[in-house]
Amino acid sequence: xxxxxxxxxxxxxxxxxxxxxxxxxxxxxxxxxxxxxxxxxxxxxxxxxxxxxxxxxxxxxxxxxxxxxxxxxxxxxxxxxxxxxxxxxxxxxxxxxxxxxxxxxxxxxxxxxxxxxxxxxxxxxxxxxxxxxxxxxxxxxxxxxxxxxxxxxxxxxxxxxxxxxxxxxxxxxxxxxxxxxxxxxxxxxxxxxxxxxxxxxxxxxxxxxxxxxxxxxxxxxxxxxxxxxxxxxxxxxxxxxxxxxxxxxxxxxxxxxxxxxxxxxxxxxxxxxxxxxxxxxxxxxxxxxxxxxxxxxxxxxxxxxxxxxxxxxxxxxxxxxxxxxxxxxxxxxxxxxxxxxxxxxxxxxxxxxxxxxxxxxxxxxxxxxxxxxxxxxxxxxxxxxxxxxxxxxxxxxxxxxxxxxxxxxxxxxxxxxxxxxxxxxxxxxxxxxxxxxxxxxxxxxxxxxxxxxxxxx
Amino acid sequence: xxxxxxxxxxxxxxxxxxxxxxxxxxxxxxxxxxxxxxxxxxxxxxxxxxxxxxxxxxxxxxxxxxxxxxxxxxxxxxxxxxxxxxxxxxxxxxxxxxxxxxxxxxxxxxxxxxxxxxxxxxxxxxxxxxxxxxxxxxxxxxxxxxxxxxxxxxxxxxxxxxxxxxxxxxxxxxxxxxxx
Numbered sequence: 127x128x129x130x131x132x133x134x135x136x137x138x139x140x141x142x143x144x145x146x147x148x149x150x151x152x153x154x155x156x157x158x159x160x161x162x163x164x165x166x167x168x169x170x171x172x173x174x175x176x177x178x179x180x181x182x183x184x185x186x187x188x189x190x191x192x193x194x195x196x197x198x199x200x201x202x203x204x205x206x207x208x209x210x211x212x213x214x215x216x217x218x219x220x221x222x223x224x225x226x227x228x229x230x231x232x233x234x235x236x237x238x239x240x241x242x243x244x245x246x247x248x249x250x251x252x253x254x255x256x257x258x259x260x261x262x263x264x265x266x267x268x269x270x271x272x273x274x275x276x277x278x279x280x281x282x283x284x285x286x287x288x289x290x291x292x293x294x295x296x297x298x299x300x301x302x303x304x305x306x307x308x309x310x311x312x313x314x315x316x317x318x319x320x321x322x323x324x325x326x327x328x329x330x331x332x333x334x335x336x337x338x339x340x341x342x343x344x345x346x347x348x349x350x351x352x353x354x355x356x357x358x359x360x361x362x363x364x365x366x367x368x369x370x371x372x373x374x375x376x377x378x379x380x381x382x383x384x385x386x387x388x389x390x391x392x393x394x395x396x397x398x399x400x401x402x403x404x405x406x407x408x409x410x411x412x413x414x415x416x417x418x419x420x421x422x423x424x425x426x427x428x429x430x431x432x433x434x435x436x437x438x439x440x441x442x443x444x445x446x447x448x449x450x451x452x453x454x455x456x457x458x459x460x461x462x463x464x465x466x467x468x469x470x471x472x473x474x475x476x477x478x479x480x481x482x483x484x485x486x487x488x489x490x491x492x493x494x495x496x497x498x499x500x501x502x503x504x505x506x507x508x509x510x511x512x513x514x515x516x517x518x519x520x521x522x523x524x525x526x527x528x529x530x531x532x533x534x535x536x537x538x539x540x541x542x543x544x545x546x547x548x549x550x551x552x553x554x555x556x557x558x559x560x561x562x563x564x565x566x567x568x569x570x571x572x573x574x575x576x577x578x579x580x581x582x583x
Numbered sequence: 584x585x586x587x588x589x590x591x592x593x594x595x596x597x598x599x600x601x602x603x604x605x606x607x608x609x610x611x612x613x614x615x616x617x618x619x620x621x622x623x624x625x626x627x628x629x630x631x632x633x634x635x636x637x638x639x640x641x642x643x644x645x646x647x648x649x650x651x652x653x654x655x656x657x658x659x660x661x662x663x664x665x666x667x668x669x670x671x672x673x674x675x676x677x678x679x680x681x682x683x684x685x686x687x688x689x690x691x692x693x694x695x696x697x698x699x700x701x702x703x704x705x706x707x708x709x710x711x712x713x714x715x716x717x718x719x720x721x722x723x724x725x726x727x728x729x730x731x732x733x734x735x736x737x738x739x740x741x742x743x744x745x746x747x748x749x750x751x752x753x754x755x756x757x758x759x760x761x762x763x
Binding site for chain 2: 220221222223224316317318319320321322323324325345347348349351352353354358465470478481482485486488489490493494495497499500501503504505507508
């Protein structure tokens with residue numbers, strides 16, 4: 127393992143008592159250790175296969191602090207490469223997206239095929255005497271996984287598969303990628319990725335999205351006057367619109383040992399459609415029809431109706447599923463800077479009017495210019511700023527909400543808590559500590575089954 | 584149209600340009616003075632207020648540089664209802680991103696009146712918007728604006744369309760809770 131921070135991390139992360147030191151959000155050595163221990167061996171979100179539909183298509187993405195390329199090669203296979211020339215390190219591609227036959231470095235002209243192989247070296251015979259072994263100098267390539275069309279990558283050849291990494295969380299993650307009628311993999315990414323920097327540690331946002339039900343009514347106190355919901359001015363201007371009345375159970379859900387957590391509502395399929403887009407009948411008709419189809423599909427497959435509100439897949443992907451699907455990646459940029467990348471998903475078969483309505487809703491709601499989320503940035507920014515002082519660092523954050531009150535329930539996957547509890551955040555720190563300290567995957571769940579914690583979050 | 588080469592026509596054009604510049608300056612003044620409700624009065628009911636995301640694209644593919652208002656996600660693409668919602672949100676005093684309210688300074692320059700019709704003009708300009716809040720948080724937003732201004736019997740002009748071309752790829756501000 128790589129140990130940058132010499133003292134014990136265990137003493138900083140006391141999730142059993144719900145006290146987490148501010149040091150883990152502000153300490154440079156801990157941050158460097160995270161880049162090695164977490165980001166160099168976790169499955170990280172790259173993009174969606176629909177962003178690169180044709181041979182030669184590429185999309186520039188990021189893993190941790192570093193630029194990577196999602197590429198569909200000339201034979202149609204997908205790859206993720208580190209965007210750096212093996213000769214002197216220059217980026218071989220400086221466009222956000224596009225299509226190409228070759229990636230040619232603008233420094234000395236080394237050229238790489240879309241499958242990452244070094245194929246062109248200027249003056250190969252004259253200057254290298256034909257002795258350079260091109261097969262050894264291709265672009266660094268990460269392992270990839272395709273999950274219902276979403277593409278994930280991992281630098282660690284020893285890491286468990288994406289399927290093992292996701293584990294039982296699959297049930298709560300699959301719905302993000304399904305179409306409005308419930309069919310698997312039915313979504314596409316809307317063009318245009320919102321990327322912005324915010325001065326706070328990456329864990330702030332990831333933790334908040336993954337299990338901070340308590341912030342909403344305070345952080346977002348001002349939002350309902352703006353009436354940005356899908357229903358316009360109706361329903362008191364609620365930013366979310368309709369709340370289902372069908373009998374359902376809402377939980378904070380944690381997958382112990384893996385660090386994934388969400389807020390979800392579970393119900394038997396059969397809920398009647400509740401009016402949501404009352405002021406736009408065309409949109410309303412589409413969602414009513416899709417809802418009926420989805421209910422029928424769930425009943426047919428014997429599945430529960432699971433609606434995931436806000437969630438974080440370990441380590442740095444947050445999302446909301448349901449009929450308004452979004453995903454955001456919190457890329458570490460420096461210890462006190464996050465580069466956020468926000469993607470918006472729609473059913474690929476939805477009529478353009480529906481895609482437009484969702485797109486406009488997302489722009490009103492989300493991202494740095496969104497009326498709701500702009501207030502999150504403010505809090506994460508200044509919470510970080512007020513935590514780095516010499517005196518401030520002596521006082522741990524309090525994560526005690528609902529401590530020791532987690533429960534399980536027959537038929538519901540994961541450890542459960544009510545909406546107002548911080549178990550998901552405690553569970554994330556347990557996973558954080560495991561990854562930061564483990565020498566190898568043999569010490570880590572899921573490779574090591576005995577490493578699954580029984581801590582009772 | 585009057586005689587294009589004539590002095591009267593040139594003067595008329597000059598007066599119009601001056602009037603348009605004054606309108607843009609007064610609009611900026613209202614924003615910088617935080618008179619948001621009065622600023623809203625200068626916004627047409629059917630305004631499209633659009634700020635695309637800027638992509639790094641290959642030379643020759645500039646058509647793909649800005650995200651489309653027809654099918655893609657932008658920083659802003661909204662009408663007056665949402666702009667008015669933003670103003671109401673600030674006016675609550677509980678919109679933490681603007682509480683305390685930022686110090687904002689709009690510099691508008693390079694005003695070019697491009698197309699003059701009976702009831703509307705097309706105007707291009709540059710902006711440098713400075714935002715400073717709390718103790719030292721500072722952002723610069725720099726770019727181009729393309730406006731359609733429409734004649735109005737009450738306010739003389741209203742902004743009927745505004746495209747804001749921010750010259751940034753990754754947004755370097757943590758949020759955008761100001762107007763352009």
